[in-house]
Amino acid sequence: MNRMGRGIVRQFRNLLYAHIQDLPLSFFHMEKTGVLMSRIINDVNIVKTMVSSAVTASLRDIFTVVGLIGLIFYLDWKMASLAFVALPLAFYPLVEFGRRIRRISTRGQEAMAEMSAFLHETFAGAKIVKAFGMEDFEKRRFFAKTERLYRIEMKEVRVDELTSPVMEFIGGLGIAASIFYGGFRVFSGDLTPGTFFSFVTGTMMLYAPVKKLSKVNNAVQRGLAATDRIFEILERRSEIRExxxxxxxxxxxxxxxxxxxxxxxxxxxxxxxxxxxxxxxxxxxxxxxxxxxxxxxxxxxxxxxxxxxxxxxxxxxxxxxxxxxxxxxxxxxIAIVTQEPILFNETVRDNIAYGNPQASEADIQNAARAAYAWDFIASFPKGFDTLIGELGGRLSGGEKQRLCIARALLKDAPILILDEATSALDSESEILVQKALENLMRGRTTFIIAHRLSTIAHAHRIxxxxxxxxxxxxxxxxxxxxxxxxxxxxxxxxxxxxxxxxxxxxxxxxxxxx
Ligand SMILES: Nc1ncnc2c1ncn2[C@@H]1O[C@H](COP(=O)(O)OP(=O)(O)O)[C@@H](O)[C@H]1O
Ligand SMILES: [Mg+2]
The missing domain is CATH 3.40.50.300 (P-loop containing nucleotide triphosphate hydrolases)
Structure with missing residues (x-):
């Protein structure tokens, strides 16, 4: 069962990630990164809990319960039936508790997603938080979020913990009735004390598994709430279709x-x-x-x-x-250099060769040279093997842009899009990179956006x-x-x-x- 639970988690995560990757850019503009992360990490985990703990545990309990019920009916069907007269009474609270758990759980998952989005935003924007002296402000905002989550969780715990006493009470009514009736029949000699005590032991042994089972519905409802959120993403269709x-x-x-x-x-x-x-x-x-x-x-x-x-x-x-x-x-x-330089936490080499795994070392170095990135890459102790992440904020805007240009150069595509590709460079390096770009544009269909008009004076058309x-x-x-x-x-x-x-x-x- 654990294998199954974890297998399902893996499948769900893969499905979600694969599906999200194929959604169009507009989707990423609408959804917060942190919220998406929370769906893949947190919501999927809740489904795992449902499958591996709730369902596993209950499977054993179900067998126990079925066996014991069979036994007590075998011992004395009249007395056993009496034990279950209260059962219809249990139906309403069970459904009602389940419904509440599902509603609260959804809110908990939303709060968790919100928290995740908040973390993503404030850590990624740490520089601005510090520059504007907002650390305490952000701390307070975070505390408010954990407080909200805590309240929701406590509410869920209350409903969850209320479930078994209520179910026990209803079950107790039935059992009391049957024991009363059975005891009466033992006195009248209708029933042997041996059968009676077997019956009582059987009903007592039912107690623990039934108590656990009464909570399974809650766990299932929680899992279903998470499943809803997962399928809400999986059912999104891309509007960019083939x-x-x-x-x-x-x-x-x-x-x-x-x-x-x-x-x-x-x-x-x-x-x-x-x-x-x-x-x-x-x-x-x-x-x-x-x-x-x-x-x-x-x-x-x-x-x-x-x-x-x-x-x-x-x-x-x-x-x-x-x-x-x-x-x-x-x-x-199409090769594109976007307005914001976006690099991944890989080595400089992997970043330049992104999307071009067959590129040879010589190709990569040539691209770096042509983008005038060679000098600064060579100045790193590990050169092309330097991890972009290790550099932290040490890459200047202009250096990042040159890596992006090298990456586009290496792609060697017939259509080239340069969206303010040199905006973060100073005039001097811009002239150099400009030359590289002019070489690159030869023979290609190029769309170039530049703020400095001097850089586009040679365009065929403006x-x-x-x-x-x-x-x-x-x-x-x-x-x-x-x-x-x-x-x-x-x-x-x-x-x-x-x-x-x-x-x-x-x-x-x-x-x-x-
Ligand atoms: N993802 C987006 N969603 C909604 N509006 C957008 C989006 N991106 C840009 N816009 C709007 O479209 C207009 C044109 O933006 P943009 O194409 O970025 O201009 P430019 O590149 O010329 O500065 C702006 O009014 C901007 O606010
Ligand atoms: Mg723009």
């Missing part, structure tokens, strides 16, 4: 076309983030996206790997609607996004001449320096960051 027979995209240069694309987070009714986007990027072209923060640049590029689906129009790669392509092949076409619409599109020089939105952005960045005018030579301007 069609019946998806097209497999081949790894070669691609044309990416946005056709009247509209997008809103949270589906059709929500306020639009992108409206009527028409854009074509041919193989080898570099398309730069610029505009104020919040304009929808990140949202636009997130549509290409189907992190989200368009709510209107379509995106086509070589004429194939990306919703008709297989997700695996679609994402194989697209200016304002409030989710394309307001201008063209080359750097043309857009400057046009005296529109782009020129305004440009002048804002250079306002304290000498006017760049129609500057073809690119000046490294002060960075205008969010």
């Amino acid at each position: 069609i019946e027979r998806p097209v497999t995209l081949a790894k070669r240069p691609h044309t990416v076309r946005f056709e009247h694309v509209g997008f809103a987070y949270g589906g059709d009714g929500a306020p639009p983030v992108l409206q009527d986007i028409n854009l074509e990027a041919r193989a080898g072209e570099v398309i730069a996206l610029v505009g104020m923060s919040g304009g929808g640049k990140t949202s636009l590029v997130n549509l290409i790997p189907r992190f989200f689906d368009v709510t209107a129009g379509a995106i086509r790669i070589d004429g194939v609607d990306i919703r008709e392509a297989s997700l695996v092949s679609l994402r194989e076409q 697209v200016v996004l304002v409030k989710g619409r394309i307001v201008e599109e063209g080359r750097h020089e043309d857009l400057l001449d046009r005296d529109g939105e782009y020129r305004k952005l440009y002048q804002m960045q250079f306002s304290d320096g000498e006017a760049p005018g129609t500057a073809r030579a690119v000046v490294q301007g002060p960075s205008g960051r969010d």
Whole structure:
């Protein structure tokens, strides 16, 4: 039974994790990390308790109870029937207690999930907690959460502990009645004292297992409450689905076309983030996206790997609607450097080779060189074998970004998305990384988002996004001449320096960051 309980836990955990991994990005934006962790760790454990302790224990007890009941009916069926007249009385409290336990247990599991989310948040954000002197505040918030959990648990204990006395009382009524009746028959000579005492012993031996069994229902209800929460996740369906027979995209240069694309987070009714986007990027072209923060640049590029689906129009790669392509092949076409540098707690080497396990040592080193990450990696005592976790906060934002760039370089995909990939670099390293990126962009379809306009002056086309619409599109020089939105952005960045005018030579301007 223990093997079964633990086996079920393993299966449930694997199922949950596999299912959650396949859910779309929007799911992760809606759910708190800590809550998901709590479902996989805590809720599954409750199911284990139900299976391995409650069900195991009760199996033995059930056999004992069945055997003893058989015995007392065999000894004297009239007396035995009398012992069970009170049984229907037990039904109502049993159901009622079970129902209460289930309700309280659900609340307990929610409180536990909330606590887990809180821990995740405040430990991950330890720097800010300290910087703002909020340690005591967070301690008090945590104490309030444990207090709440304690209260819920005590409530559950009260119901749980009340169950057996109530059941015992009802059982006692029946047994008392049968003993009274049996004793009466012994006096009248209808029953031998031997049978009578066997009967009494049998009913007494019923006491312990019945008492345990009365609590099993509570344990089962608790387990079912946890199962509900597990299935609530397992039944979620991904809205990013593949069609019946998806097209497999081949790894070669691609044309990416946005056709009247509209997008809103949270589906059709929500306020639009992108409206009527028409854009074509041919193989080898570099398309730069610029505009104020919040304009929808990140949202636009997130549509290409189907992190989200368009709510209107379509995106086509070589004429194939990306919703008709297989997700695996679609994402194989795309290398992405996201706005936030995300690395895993593995070695520097594993991080660069992430998603590319066959990469040779030489490939990894070349990628690191090209991303100008070589020098700082070489300066670590363990070099490429350094664990990112060991570095703690020692990696600077720029170093993290360069590792992310190296990782994207190694993927060697025909479509490249760079979302403010160099924003954390100083001007000097930016020029260096810029060169690496220019090498990388050659022959690929590139979408580049950069805040520093100087870094995108060489783009084949610059697209200016304002409030989710394309307001201008063209080359750097043309857009400057046009005296529109782009020129305004440009002048804002250079306002304290000498006017760049129609500057073809690119000046490294002060960075205008969010
Ligand atoms: N996951 C999300 N859910 C809901 N709204 C979002 C989400 N991400 C971004 N937004 C909103 O979409 C708009 C565009 O954001 P974004 O694409 O990140 O702009 P940019 O990259 O140009 O700064 C903003 O108003 C932002 O608040
Ligand atoms: Mg952005």
